[in-house]
Amino acid sequence: MAELVYSMIMSADGYLNDANGGYDFAMPSDEVFAETLVLARETTLDIMGRRMYDEMAIWDEWIEHEQQDLRDYARAWADGDKIVVSHTIAEPRTARTRVVPELTVADVLRLKGEYDGRIAISGPTLAAPFIRAGLIDEFQLWAAPVLVGGGTRVLPDGVRLDLELLESKAYADGMTYARYRPRR
Known part of the structure; x- marks a missing residue:
């Protein structure tokens, strides 16, 4: 059975983007990117909303990129199901991708049973109902050293969940990483 993992890069005050939708603060350093590559290789299924897909679809075009680490990430992206x-995308523009108009708790439970390894869910709006339902097995949160004061919150309001810290790191650029699992 697969584990459902919610991974996001955010501001130190917990936002995916700022009040204007910008996320330039979230660009990972080479050190952070190398670790996200390891996680991408472990992912058997990526679940994402339209906005995240619009950002990630570029990886299909970078399979032949001149930079090795970008090629490696593009290969990891291409090798996984998505x-x-x-409701607005009719057909996917990337390989191994299917589009569905909605995803229910029952759908996610079925997917967890069908896949092995790691299922990554990305995007705060998409992940919120599954966080509320207690389906997230692991949270992987990178925090950039910036306060943006508003925008899209990475974690939903109104959820109380006790977490166990599994791992934490600080990077040379000031970004931090924390990996948690819910206490059951």
């Missing part, structure tokens, strides 16, 4: 949850 589900995009969207």
Whole structure:
């Protein structure tokens, strides 16, 4: 059975983007990117919403990129299955991708049973109902050393969940990483 993992890069005050939708603060250093590559290789299924898909689809075009680490990430992206949850996308533009108009708790439970390894879910709006339902097995959160004061919150309001810290790191650029699992 697969584990459902919610991974996001955020501001230190917990936002995916700022009030204007910008996320330039979230660009990972080479050191952070190398670790996200390891996680991408472990992922058997990526579940994302339309906005995240629009950002990630570029990796299909970078399979032949001149920079080795970008090629490696593009290969990891290409090798995994992808589900995009969207009412506005009719057909996927990347390989191994299917589009569904909605994803329910029952759907996620079925997917966890069908896949092995790691299922990554990306995007705060998409992940919120599954966080509320207690389906997230692991949270992987990178915090950039910036306060943006508003935008899209990475974690939903109104959820109380006790977490166990599994790992934490600080990087040379000031970004931090924390990996948690819910206490059951």
